[in-house]
Amino acid sequence: MDRSAIIEQLTEIMIDVFDLDDLEYRDDLSAADVEEWDSLSNIRFMVAVEKAFGFRLSNSEIESLDNVGEMVDLIQQKLA
Amino acid sequence: MTDVLTLPWLLPAPADFRARVRALKSAETVKAADVTTLAAYGLDLSQLGSLGKIVDARREELRAEGRLRPVLLGVAATHTVDLVAEALPATALRHGLLVDTVQTDYGQLAQAVLDPSSSLAAAKPDFVLLALDAASLGLARPQFEAAAAHEAVQSALDYVASLRDGVRTNIGAGVVLHTLATPAESLFGSYDARVPGSVRWLIARFNQRLTEEVVGDSDLLLDVAALAETVGLARWHDPLRWHDAKIPCALDAVPLYADHVARLLASARGLARKCLVLDLDNTLWGGIIGDDGVDGIKLGQGSAKGEAHLAVQSLALDLRRRGVILAVCSKNEEAAALIPFREHDEMVLKEDHISVFVANWTDKATNLKAIAQALNIGTDALVFLDDNPAERERVRQELPEVAVPEVGDEPSDYVRLLSLAGYFEAVAFNDEDRKRADMYQANAQRASALQKVGNLDEYLASLDMECTIAPFDDLGRARIAQLINKSNQFNLTTRRYTEADVAAIQSDPNKFTMQVRLVDRFGDNGMISVVIFDRGLDSWHCDTWLMSCRVLGRRVEEAVLDHVAAAAKAAGATRLTGEYIPTPKNVLVEKHFEKLGFVQTCERDGGGTTWALELADYAAPALPMDIRTTIAFAA
Structure with missing residues (x-):
């Protein structure tokens, strides 16, 4: 799965999970940029990613992420 | 069959779900039908959340429309229930409820329940869900001394019972208690079942004694243990979510959990399917x-x-x-x-x-x-x-x-x-339930008898009716509360009372209460009418008058009026007054008081009418039934 396809799918997931009208993807997007992105919706986000891409994220993987770009890297790495 | 966690009895959410929710966001008006249509799909947690936000934003509008029954649920939990609270408003639409939730602060469960001035008590919830987990009840670690094992279960039960009593006394709300999910892990293997004090033993014993000894007639039981087993324990429990955020089950299971909470509340409000x-x-x-x-x-x-x-x-x-x-x-x-x-x-x-x-x-x-x-x-x-x-x-x-x-x-x-x-979720099972199908059967026969007789008076006379009128008593309380909460059509005021309220009304000397039963030659119809009057010096006012539509057209309401009129006269009153409060379902009784000879006194603020009957003008009618009053005019 190439990076742009992952980004496209991830953007859809974020729109659903954070209940957004629209989302302009950037690699450095993080919780600080999205009002609805709090600790609980972050868990919903992680579970939605697990479900969509078919793998499980460990707690240390989740805690290592600083922005969405790193999430895309992680997904790419896990799917490789 | 697809996965139980996707609520497979519902259609999957359509591709345009998000667009439809978004359209509601900017819609000028939102009706109950708009949101219930969307809630009827098998929605995931995010979808429930987005629809729930529409409900939150339009709550007053939906309440005013009157199609959904409002319920405020207090959640007193020892773990994170925010996700359930987010999922409930949309989930509850499936069951005809407009649910709002109020939570206790983290770690403040006992204070919230035991202090009558807590913010939970101030919110006046209709029900409080006591969501305690095994860890907080001291049942998450084994106790290998038999005495300590029994003691652990006993003190957990005592604690739950004291919280339940606290909710009843300090908040006056109905209580939802729940069983504990068995852990997915064992210590001894199969032998766990034979070791008093293994966690599985502790939880099994707690669950059994909770349902048998603690849960009372006026409490609701959410059987989380059965729900978790239906899902599968290894699937239900998600240790990462527990360790990370004290979320008590897998996120995927929250929509199903929320549906079980909603169907239970709906059933308590008389909205289960029939x-x-x-x-x-x-x-x-x-x-x-x-x-x-x-x-x-x-x-x-x-x-x-x-x-x-x-x-x-x-x-x-x-x-x-x-x-x-x-x-x-x-x-x-x-x-x-x-x-x-x-x-x-x-x-x-x-x-x-x-x-x-x-x-x-x-x-x-x-x-x-x-x-x-x-x-x-x-x-x-x-x-x-x-x-x-x-x-x-x-x-x-x-x-x-x-x-x-x-x-x-x-x-x-x-x-x-x-x-x-869970369409037929029950909160009680009594003799009336056991006989109900036969009653409806008998009704079909009655309908055919009507065709044969043709003349209504002859028909009613042919039914050999015996009507029993008695004041509220302990024995009738559960059924009285059930009727009060589920009668929609023949209900003049649609006031809902809990069993605790009914008990208070029963012992209030300023209330005149009636529970009415009807037997006829086809069978026992059971309790079919409940009436409450406020006794005044000069005039008695009707607070509640409802009747099962099964016995419509049998002149039971005239027997009821005759009874209360006689009692009021005997007490020295000169007038009966009543009111009709319209709802989307009770247009049937719009002219109830008029038919009984009352005179309209005015229009009510916010719709409806008020009525009065001068007792001097009232003459008792001849009725086609035997009337038995068990305790005449008791206070």
């Missing part, structure tokens, strides 16, 4: 009776298909035995449709188990309306089981309030799906 309407061909038996004949249909032992249909019949019969009414709605010639009931040896369902039998070529939506009418219940009390997706779709379009389980084409799945859907 009648299962069954299709025949390929639902109650395999094949088409009109084509295959009675020897050709698949039913009974010996084939997987035949046994699957037999299981559907057995479930229907068991539901009937617990008070669910059965009806048939089939596209068939009636004569052909009846043949299996009369001639097939393996039919579990017999003709007289079916309260209304409709087999014709009219469209099913029209027939379902006729069935509801014949039974004097709303179409929103119906569940329609049909193997044919086209029929299901048509009924969903025409009558969205009818529950139509998405059963697919494998009859072996039908029993499980019908059970998972």
Whole structure:
């Protein structure tokens, strides 16, 4: 799965999970940029990613992420 | 069958779900029908959250429309329940409720419940869910001394009981207690079951004693243990979510958990479904009776298909035995449709188990309306089981309030799906329930007696009615509360009272209460009317007057008036007053007081009318029934 396809799918997931009208993807997007992105919706986000891409994220993987770009890297790495 | 966590009895969410929610966000007005249509799909946590936000934003508008029953649920938990709280407002729409939640602060459960000035108490919730986990109850670690094991269970039960009592006394709300999910892990393996004090033993013992000794008649029980087992314990528990955020179950399981909470609250409000309407061909038996004949249909032992249909019949019969009414709605010639009931040896369902039998070529939506009418219940009390997706779709379009389980084409799945859907969630099981199906049966016979007699007075006289009127008592309380909470049509004021309220009214000397029963030659109708008057010096005011529509047109209301009029006169009052408060469902009684000879005194603020009857002008009518008053005019 190439990076742009992952980004496209991830953007859809974020729109659903954070209940957004629209989302302009950037690699450095993080919780600080999205009002609805709090600790609980972050868990919903992680579970939605697990479900969509078919793998499980460990707690240390989740805690290592600083922005969405790193999430895309992680997904790419896990799917490789 | 697909995954139970996706709520497989519901249609999956459509591709345009998000767009439809967004359209509601900017819509000028939002009606109950707009949001309930979307809630009827099997939604995931995010979808429930977005729809829930619409409900939150439009709560006042939806409340004013009056179609959904508002419920404020307090959640007092020892773990994170925010996700459940987010999922509930949308989930509850499926069950006719407009739910809002109020939570206790983290770690403040006992204070919130035990302090009458807590913010939880101030919010005046209708119900409080006490969501405690095994860890907080001291049951998450083994106790290998037998005495300590028993002590651990005892003190957990004592703690829960004290919180329950606290909610009752300090908050005055109904209490929802829940069992504990068994952990997915063992310590000894199978031997856990034999070690007093293993965690599995502790939790099993706690659950058993909780349901037997702690949960009272006026409490609600959410059986989380059974729910978790249905899902599968390894799937239910997600240790990462527990360690990370004290979320008590896997996120995927939250929509199902929320649905179980909502259906329980709905049932407590009298909104559980009442009648299962069954299709025949390929639902109650395999094949088409009109084509295959009675020897050709698949039913009974010996084939997987035949046994699957037999299981559907057995479930229907068991539901009937617990008070669910059965009806048939089939596209068939009636004569052909009846043949299996009369001639097939393996039919579990017999003709007289079916309260209304409709087999014709009219469209099913029209027939379902006729069935509801014949039974004097709303179409929103119906569940329609049909193997044919086209029929299901048509009924969903025409009558969205009818529950139509998405059963697919494998009859072996039908029993499980019908059970998972929880349409007939109960909060009590009493003699009235046991007899209900027979009562509705007797009603059908009464209707045919009416046709034969033709004249109403003669008909009523022929019923040999005996009407018993008594003040509220302990024995009748559960049924009184049940009627108060579920009667919608013949209900003048639609005031809802909990069992605790009813107990308070019973012992209040300023109230005059009546519970009314009716027996006739076809059977015992049970308690069919509940009336509460406020005694004043000069005039008595009607607070509550409701009656089961089953006995409409029997002149029971005249017997009730006669009784209260006599009591008021004897107490020195000169006038009875009453009011009619309109709701979307009670137009039936708009002219109730007028018919009884009351004179309208004015219009109520916010709709409705007020009425008065001068007792000097009242003359007791001759009624076609024996009237028995058990305790005359008791205070």
